[in-house]
Amino acid sequence: GIQVEQSPPDLILQEGANSTLRCNFSDSVNNLQWFHQNPWGQLINLFYIPSGTKQNGRLSATTVATERYSLLYISSSQTTDSGVYFCAVERGSGTYKYIFGTGTRLKVLA
Amino acid sequence: NAGVTQTPKFQVLKTGQSMTLQCAQDMNHEYMSWYRQDPGMGLRLIHYSVGAGITDQGEVPNGYNVSRSTTEDFPLRLLSAAPSQTSVYFCATRDNLITEAFFGQGTRLTVV
Numbered sequence: 001g002i003q004v005e006q007s008p009p010d011l012i013l014q015e016g017a018n019s020t021l022r023c024n025f026s027d028s029v030n031n032l033q034w035f036h037q038n039p040w041g042q043l044i045n046l047f048y049i050p051s052g053t054k055q056n057g058r059l060s061a062t063t064v065a066t067e068r069y070s071l072l073y074i075s076s077s078q079t080t081d082s083g084v085y086f087c088a089v090e091r092g093s094g095t096y097k098y099i100f101g102t103g104t105r106l107k108v109l110a
Numbered sequence: 111n112a113g114v115t116q117t118p119k120f121q122v123l124k125t126g127q128s129m130t131l132q133c134a135q136d137m138n139h140e141y142m143s144w145y146r147q148d149p150g151m152g153l154r155l156i157h158y159s160v161g162a163g164i165t166d167q168g169e170v171p172n173g174y175n176v177s178r179s180t181t182e183d184f185p186l187r188l189l190s191a192a193p194s195q196t197s198v199y200f201c202a203t204r205d206n207l208i209t210e211a212f213f214g215q216g217t218r219l220t221v222v
């Protein structure tokens with residue numbers, strides 16, 4: 001099956017710093033989402049981004065489907081950005097099966 | 111608009127007990143699914159449904175049953191709980207086009 005690898009596994013930043021999180025996948029995908037799991041365990045949709053670039057405030061994401069990777073950029077990080085960031089991919093059209101990476105655990109220090 | 115609602119939020123079971131985790135959605139989405147999340151790992155698909163009356167197995171289906179009698183509800187049943195089923199369970203929905211998934215707030219289950 002398709003493999004999803006995220007890097008780095010852990011990241012510690014000072015408030016105000018920028019960061020880039022990476023998601024590599026081993027095969028072509030039809031669908032890709034980035035999620036933030038906050039310290040209370042809630043999964044929050046960040047981006048639905050099977051290809052191209054999107055921005056939402058301090059966060060942006062780019063997926064290069066032909067090269068099988070996606071990047072999540074966090075600028076001017078805040079303590080509320082702490083948590084785990086997951087990418088999830090869907091292999092084929094209509095399979096409805098998300099494969100999750102193991103996540104990047106981010107801690108932002110005040 | 112509540113979105114995806116899971117109940118209960120927390121549950122402790124004894125080995126061998128049965129229970130049902132509830133998932134309800136008000137977005138009229140065709141697709142619903144159950145995932146489990148274990149420490150240090152991403153989510154793994156247990157069962158999913160592409161519409162009322164249709165269910166199928168995911169990556170880790172053993173020990174779990176599902177049914178889908180309505181569009182709105184997709185309960186997950188544990189017939190005889192085992193400590194290996196201690197986990198956080200998430201329900202998710204999507205419409206029948208390829209669009210983003212929405213997750214409930216999770217149910218933290220401990221089996222002792």
